[in-house]
Amino acid sequence: MPTRPAIVAVGRTRFGEHYEKEPEKLIEEAWLKASMEADLERKDLEACYLSDYFLPITNKLGLEEGFLSELTELHVPMEVTRSFSSALSNACNAIQAGRYSMVLVGGIEKMTDRWDKIRDDLMLLEDPWSYYAGCTPEANHELMLRAYIKEYGLNGENLETLNTALAQISVKNHLHGTRNEYAQYQRKITVEQVLNARKEAHRPLGLYDYAPVSDGAAILILTSEEVAKKLTNKPVYVLGVSSATDYLTYPAREDMTHFLVSEISMKNALKMAGKNLWDVQLVELYDQSTVMEMVSLEDMGFCKRGTAWRNIHESCQDYKGYYEIDGNKLFVNMSGGLKADGNPLGATGGAQIFEVVKQLRKEACERQVNPDEELECGCVLELEGFGTKGYVCVLGRE
């Protein structure tokens, strides 16, 4: 049986606008936290798996690997991918293959330096043809909502409930953000604020439905099971990690009401982890918009298609800290999600994993969840583009 990759330390920066900091300062800050947690030195690292979505474009950098080599004075193998989960996935393969026994997985993004050009960058990288046709980073989320409403024939009271449920997602994530010292937004908002922002925008979704543009970095140390047991008494194992790919152009996909990549990667990750769906007690979803959180609950199988809004609405009427779905408790986006925690693309997945690791280790302080049964298993969904790639990572204590 191959070794199980284990996370022995995590570290991150607060997400937000870090105008005064250079990208290397952010990654250094995250590294210091992680290395102190496991009492490690740079020279212990055998390789680095890094992620950034478009740091060389936004910050006019050369090869990120060289940049990190200079910073760390390390000459080990380093690979760069576009999302944290992708870096983690590659690192897991290397550990399981027995190639390395200790590697760094890190993610960084610095989006605010790019100022108003960031939306053009985001859209061009998401899908050039949609960009040429006039799409914005927000428009596809709104089209997905329109597709959802039409597919399930929602109107009248149901439509109103759906719109309220989406607002409640944002309110809930902001509430969670108040308990997260690293979150970009640590303040509560109300359903009215979300609804009013939509009205002001004259659009189906408004300012409070969308995750912000952020700077930030996150790092974790991944080791083999044997090494992990020597370093910590609270290792968190990567039980399953899987990904899937879909067309770049969202309108060209057959079904516009959901993300195929989430569905596929969740199924495969659970299979790899040997877990059932409801073994998962805690999930960090990729809520670039409130619609994405709702749809992802369905994509991952927690809610039946076309019904997540009902579960959300019912759970949020008197919110107890979790969604109640068919008698099961599901803790969703305890970090505040992308909405409140922030969304520095290449580092976002790192913060999602950071959250699940902290929860599993019972180190989440105010945010600590207490399910009916012992907390054993959580998972993370990360997307690239508008559902062009999806990664699911299942984490557990055993």
Place this chain on the structure above:
Amino acid sequence: MSSEPIERRVSYLGDRLRGNRCLICGKEYFEIRDYCGNCGRKSFGKMVNTDLFYEKGKLELCTLVNEPTNKFTKLGSYIYGTVSFHDCRIRVPGRLTDRTAICNEEVDFSSLEGREVVPRFRRRYSVDKSDVIPTISLAFTFADEYYPHQEYKIIRPKKEYDLPGIVGYGVYTSRFRIREGNIERSVPFIDEDSITAAVEAGKLALIHSGVDNSCIGKIYVGSESNPYAVKPIASKVAQVLKLGEENEDVQGVDAIDTEFACKAATSMFKDAVSLVNYPKSNIKYAMVIGTDNSQAAPRDCPGGELDLFVGYGAAAFIFGKQDVIAEIEGWYSCTSDTPDFWRRDGEPHPMHGGRFTGDPAYFKHVRMSAKKLMEQLNLQVGDVDYFVAHQPNVQFPVRIAKELGFKEEQYAPMLQVAKFGNTYSGAVPIGLAAVLDRAKPDNRILIASYGSGAGSDAYSLVTTNQILDKRHNQRLTIAYQAQNPFLEHVDYTTYRRLKLGM
């Protein structure tokens, strides 16, 4: 975009909305590919080229974009969504165009979704003044509004004529107007220019004529408002309309732009008919387009008097010897070096010689070409059913018509300047189109263009029986575009902004 090779590839696909269909499973793709994703290797050689240029789509989903990305900010707010074709076998992203001032109104998306749309060839987004102008047809308008969907059906020619002449024609003006006093003028939408109008007019001429686009051997485009000093409009028209046989991604057609102020297009009518009549020529048809987003300085600047008259539009004529609707029986052209109107290279707006543009310029040349042609063909005023003259304003064409002895019923149908403004190279072609829209068989039409600088071309045309057969091929007639319930009137500030473009 600063990469010209990428621009070439994007506009090659996007202007025409080119795609593929797998002959094995029927799956359709936007963008060209050698293999079908379903069928794999066995589909090699079994992918047929398709395009959506003349198709009708359906707006499936939409939302409002009121915070566009940087390159789209000049469009203001617009509706963006997904458009499906062929019963949803193919779906593309797209924006609605030709809509102003929607930023502050509540849009009921469900009232727009499900409606039929037509792809429109437009500028894609703003770029620097020195860049190549990006274009695309992922811009749409509703089929039940100003611009209806019209099928392009290639019709096998039935009859060969002794004399070559007009085989079909098309006129395009936008749905925006500015009304000042008793004159109404067409105004381009912000993503339109003389290139997009030329393509539209050419498309409508193909639809009207039923001529096979691959049989057109030469395309002339006359304009004085080409957004490029160097780069032809004709190459874009040839590419988008697929004129001539296509080999790989190159069209087997000769394309050239001409310039002689407002007579740049009419001058080429004789070249076109001569070309198709040359015994050893393998060119069956030639297309001539006059297109202008007529330029004028703002009112308080030198040359600003033109700002009261300039319009926007294009007219395209296809010439050939088969299925002719109006034979050309003769012509006369004259030229003198008369500097009554000019624009120096690099200057955005033309200058104007005031009263010098009248008697010593317009009247002198138009009078001479018309009179000489009538002498040459031995024509009396009574032999002519319709007279068409260049129309820089409302007075000039009426004065010259009267002076030449024409009665109101002979010249009134050509007067379009009060509806569309002075469309420069498009002016006489639009006047001619207005006459052809109503002429009966065996009518004689005398036209006399004028180009500052200066010169005039006169032609005599005689209509055939086939003019009636082809009339039902075209819904976008001059009258349809002049009196359309979907016209939108804009104020002076909006007019200047729209004219300036993206």
